[in-house]
Amino acid sequence: MDPILLTPGPLTTSADTRSAMLVDWGSWDGAFNALTASVCGDLLAIVNAQRDHACVPLQGSGTFSVEAALGTLVPRNGKVLVPDNGSYCKRIVRIMGYLGREVVVLPHGEQEPADPARIEAALTADAAITHVAQVHCETGTGILNPLPEIAAIVEKHGRGLIIDAMSSYGAIPIDARTLRFDALIAASGKCLEGVPGMGFVIARRAALEGSGGNSCSLAMDLLDQWQYMQKTGQWRFTPPTHVLAALRTAIDQYQAQGGQAARLARYSENCAALVSGMRALGFETFLPDALQAPIIVTFHSPPDPAYNFSDFYRRVRDRGFILYPGKLTAVDTFRVGCIGAIGPDTLKKAVTAIADVLGDMGVRRVARG
Numbered sequence: 001m002d003p004i005l006l007t008p009g010p011l012t013t014s015a016d017t018r019s020a021m022l023v024d025w026g027s028w029d030g031a032f033n034a035l036t037a038s039v040c041g042d043l044l045a046i047v048n049a050q051r052d053h054a055c056v057p058l059q060g061s062g063t064f065s066v067e068a069a070l071g072t073l074v075p076r077n078g079k080v081l082v083p084d085n086g087s088y089c090k091r092i093v094r095i096m097g098y099l100g101r102e103v104v105v106l107p108h109g110e111q112e113p114a115d116p117a118r119i120e121a122a123l124t125a126d127a128a129i130t131h132v133a134q135v136h137c138e139t140g141t142g143i144l145n146p147l148p149e150i151a152a153i154v155e156k157h158g159r160g161l162i163i164d165a166m167s168s169y170g171a172i173p174i175d176a177r178t179l180r181f182d183a184l185i186a187a188s189g190k191c192l193e194g195v196p197g198m199g200f201v202i203a204r205r206a207a208l209e210g211s212g213g214n215s216c217s218l219a220m221d222l223l224d225q226w227q228y229m230q231k232t233g234q235w236r237f238t239p240p241t242h243v244l245a246a247l248r249t250a251i252d253q254y255q256a257q258g259g260q261a262a263r264l265a266r267y268s269e270n271c272a273a274l275v276s277g278m279r280a281l282g283f284e285t286f287l288p289d290a291l292q293a294p295i296i297v298t299f300h301s302p303p304d305p306a307y308n309f310s311d312f313y314r315r316v317r318d319r320g321f322i323l324y325p326g327k328l329t330a331v332d333t334f335r336v337g338c339i340g341a342i343g344p345d346t347l348k349k350a351v352t353a354i355a356d357v358l359g360d361m362g363v364r365r366v367a368r369g
């Protein structure tokens with residue numbers, strides 16, 4: 001049997017989604033152009049962004065779209081504030097360095113949600129800041145940042161907001177009618193449960209239209225990609241045809257299952273089953289429940305000398321489940337994803353597999369205290 005991916009993308013997809021990739025599409029063909037248009041229309045509708053926004057799909061993993069959004073929407077003399085509480089925030093800071101754009105980092109602890117009051121103070125103190133780049137769910141730990149509060153402050157101060165919603169889009173509510181942003185970025189292989197290979201940026205149309213000359217890269221210029229698509233209905237360069245076909249099917253299932261509310265409900269059940277099962281084994285979560293998004297959970301590694309992650313990982317994989325290493329430097333952790341075409345029963349089976357593996361490894365001390 002194929003292993004279950006308890007990783008936040010690539011993740012476990014449904015058989016229908018995988019089957020949708022058994023067709024070859026011509027990239028110039030009208031049928032493929034219609035597929036692109038229908039997917040983009042639905043990606044806008046999922047966040048109620050039909051009126052003032054445009055959806056620009058882009059080849060590549062999620063980071064390509066994050067970099068393209070920053071490089072296209074932030075002017076060359078712009079300055080970006082990055083509230084930093086984890087590894088994907090730090091990746092934005094690195095991207096800004098490559099783009100040669102000015103950046104101000106607002107350091108936070110990894111167990112501390114981005115603080116709207118500190119963001120407001122930073123914007124008040126520095127009128128040169130043009131944009132805030134905010135990660136919604138920081139997948140490095142699983143923490144959920146208070147996006148609506150932050151968006152309100154950024155809007156009040158008349159700055160642009162660029163949101164990395166990679167691991168939240170489609171599951172955590174985001175409403176473009178009430179939340180103002182210049183760009184909202186996500187990808188095919190996350191909470192929509194498609195396969196990896198394309199990202200997309202929901203851009204505020206006025207911001208996109210005003211971004212001419214910002215991008216230092218042809219391939220990553222979202223304005224050029226969008227204008228070409230508007231004119232021709234086609235992607236500028238070779239599109240990820242099979243990925244798009246799989247995403248179309250994945251969105252059909254998303255809608256049939258009840259959309260964002262249903263997805264959030266299933267992921268919340270998955271997360272609850274995982275956390276309660278792991279706590280019963282003695283595991284401790286890195287985050288308190290109040291800060292935990294139901295997307296990915298970071299657990300402290302057992303302190304028992306018989307434990308090491310690579311052996312643990314291999315043994316759990318042999319029982320059919322793929323775990324994820326931790327991303328923290330200061331504490332030893334590992335992560336388990338709650339997203340993908342799986343339900344709480346699967347998470348319960350994963351916990352049973354983990355319990356068996358701990359027994360096989362002779363790990364007795366699981367809790368740190």
Ligand SMILES: Cc1ncc(COP(=O)(O)O)c(C=O)c1O
Nearest residue numbers: 061062063088137139164166167
């Ligand atoms: C918050 C966040 N940002 C960006 C990314 C993009 O990563 P990648 O380029 O590996 O798809 C991810 C992937 O998991 C993510 O969780």
